[in-house]
Amino acid sequence: MRTAVDKPLPGVFISLEGCDGSGKSTQISRISSRLDSAGLNPLVTREPGGTPFGERVRQLLLDPGSPDRSILSETFLYAAARAEFVSKIVRPALAQGRIVITERYVDSTWVYQGYAGGVSVSNIESINTIATGGLETDLTIILDISDSTVINERLALKQKDKIESRSGKYHQKVREGYRVLAKRFPHRVICIDAGLDVSAVESLIWKEVVNILSKKGYDLTNEKHGRESL
Numbered sequence: 058m059r060t061a062v063d064k065p066l067p068g069v070f071i072s073l074e075g076c077d078g079s080g081k082s083t084q085i086s087r088i089s090s091r092l093d094s095a096g097l098n099p100l101v102t103r104e105p106g107g108t109p110f111g112e113r114v115r116q117l118l119l120d121p122g123s124p125d126r127s128i129l130s131e132t133f134l135y136a137a138a139r140a141e142f143v144s145k146i147v148r149p150a151l152a153q154g155r156i157v158i159t160e161r162y163v164d165s166t167w168v169y170q171g172y173a174g175g176v177s178v179s180n181i182e183s184i185n186t187i188a189t190g191g192l193e194t195d196l197t198i199i200l201d202i203s204d205s206t207v208i209n210e211r212l213a214l215k216q217k218d219k220i221e222s223r224s225g226k227y228h229q230k231v232r233e234g235y236r237v238l239a240k241r242f243p244h245r246v247i248c249i250d251a252g253l254d255v256s257a258v259e260s261l262i263w264k265e266v267v268n269i270l271s272k273k274g275y276d277l278t279n280e281k282h283g284r285e286s287l
């Protein structure tokens with residue numbers, strides 16, 4: 058959380074979260090096109106990744122042939138990539154007043170390594186805070202899917218990465234964990250039914266994006282689609 062002594066960052070930071078195959082990439086592409094059309098030039102990025110170092114860590118974490126590791130080692134690897142991501146990508150973009158949209162952020166660690174993986178919530182939250190310097194999103198949208206059959210159908214054609222290859226029970230806990238997370242951080246997290254068709258999900262997300270942008274001073278009803286004042 059930002060404190061009174063921190064100068065508020067002028068940008069807007071949004072993350073999309075949800076289990077593998079919930080539609081995050083699909084929706085980020087649609088929402089960023091809408092923001093582009095509105096002349097808002099969003100920065101679209103992802104975790105783990107976003108920086109050359111982060112993309113190497115991503116390979117280490119997700120490549121199917123990557124060596125096995127403990128869930129705690131995995132947590133620190135995500136945190137290492139995240140520290141780079143926040144300092145090199147997110148903070149500079151926010152300082153320039155840009156809208157940053159990321160596929161996954163701290164909440165993925167909370168759910169995958171914490172709730173589903175067994176690292177304690179207090180440790181996860183401490184590690185996340187150290188990695189990010191406490192930078193929270195303004196809005197996190199969880200693409201929520203309760204039906205595992207829907208996810209299995211969506212992932213059927215894809216080669217599974219190291220984490221996607223974990224058991225059905227683990228992935229069930231991931232889906233459940235996202236709902237617990239939404240209740241823990243209601244000031245910034247919204248759950249959306251990602252089992253609907255792509256356009257319906259897009260409309261629900263867009264409504265939330267417009268809402269947070271208007272709270273930050275953007276006027277998307279105006280033809281200029283710009284920020285009224287900084």
Ligand SMILES: Nc1ncnc2c1ncn2[C@@H]1O[C@H](COP(=O)(O)OP(=O)(O)OP(=O)(O)O)[C@@H](O)[C@H]1O
Pocket residue numbers: 075076077078079080081082083084211212251252253254255256258
């Ligand atoms: N609402 C939807 N209805 C049906 N299919 C969808 C929907 N959203 C996405 N898909 C399809 O599901 C698959 C996974 O979508 P996508 O890659 O966007 O998910 P993701 O959450 O980014 O996955 P990952 O966690 O692997 O990055 C794709 O084939 C996509 O076309």
Ligand SMILES: [Mg+2]
Pocket residue numbers: 081082083160
């Ligand atoms: Mg994706």
